[in-house]
Amino acid sequence: MTDESYVKIKDVLNGYHKDKEVKMRGWIHRTRSGGKIVFMVIRDATGTLQATVKKGNLPDEEFEDAKKALVESSLILKGTIAEDNRAPGGYELRVDHCNILQFAEVFPIVEDQSPEFLMDKRHLWIRSQKLNAVFKIRSTVVGAIHSFFRTNGFYEFDAPVLQPNQCEGGSTLFEVKYYENKTYLSQTWQLYAEAAIFSLEKIYNVGPTFRAEKSKTSRHLSEFWMAEMEAAWLNLHDLTEIAKDEVKYILKEVLKHNQNELETLNQDIEKLTHIANNSFPTISYDEALSILKDKENMNVEWGKDLRTIEEAKLMNHFDTPIIVTHYPLEIMAFYKPADPDRPDTALCFDMLAPDGYGEIVGGSERSTDLEYMKNRLREQGENIENYDWYFDLRRFGSVPHGGYGLGVERLVSWICKLENIKDAIPFPRTLTRFSP
């Protein structure tokens, strides 16, 4: 698949090619030159390595090329790997052939960068060590989601991205011209998933979700990836336990495969390991309100959703993610059923991450009561006719079922300790930015 005659930097740093003559290829990450010596830090997908180019050890014209090549020039090098404690990482390549594939123009990103500038140059900034590490972890996270559900008997099931109706709240849809009509970008996979469980029973999906919310915060994207599951015969307790298992499994996979990346990002590996190996508590909305009142002196009126600040204060008292169940029914979407034992609350839950990363999972049992759902939709001013096919699901062999959605970027942000969710996705789309 790849040319094995070229060695990777990670292997060099692990000592595999010591004193060997090797071929390497990559890009110039940093370069500084003396009169007759050039120090280049070269970069490939696996890491960075110092290469020393000394005049006399290679043809003169190749030395001159090495001297004038700017940052991000692509190149092929031949030379010997030497252990040398003067080199960062302890190893360096002593070059005897330098072939510059393309002399890069002046790279616009230098030492001082503002977030806005880096966002404008996102197509170049994704080469940075930080984003390289984040996207390696993101790859592990998404891979872990697939393997978690597949090994637990779930089928991957895909829903259309273009959807004629909405699921929750009307004002947050992206409208799309669809021939002579209009349709909307997917806000959730859920309604289609609810149709599919009558065939496959246990399903999941990872895919893009679009919300035209006018949220300008470090936790919101207009286009983000949601990992959703839906299954027949599950109750609220089952759902919360699966969600906990899933998040712990993802964490363990990241800890297994991405130690270097977590270090690059200055994440606390011990803390994450502790979280991955401990149980996540489940509390009710009522208990959350008590904690806020008793320990934070914050009075939240019963019936109000927990706001960002309240979630953060609540999480001061936990060092793992927690599940909060039984939010007030009134503020919940039409498909969430009331708890028969506590009819003013819904059979729903959120998972909150520590350290202010907020809601990473949201889910619920789904109502099987057709009239109840119709009434809730009418109260919210929705046109019931749009949901006719969905209501069919309650007319033909309806069963108890439920599901949840996990925000991939929210999870990645927390695991990578990112300041802004925009760095958890390669090319972020927000209220004000849809380019590059």
Add this chain to the structure above:
RNA sequence: GCCGUCCUAGCUCAGUUGGUGGAGCACUCGGCUGUUAACCGAGCGGUCGCCGGUUCGAGUCCGGCGGACGGCGCCA
């Protein structure tokens, strides 16, 4: 929708009471055979976001507009 901060060289920023716009980095040239965000010397580099106003004179004061970023609400 509401609130706040910011906008000066390619980048990051300084700019005093209103009086001929600066630094560092990047880049170019010169020097240096072990640098670690290399260093030393020189050079190149400007529609001070836009429009209007006050003033002899505006980067600076006033008004409007635009853009970016963040917070709240809402959500994953």
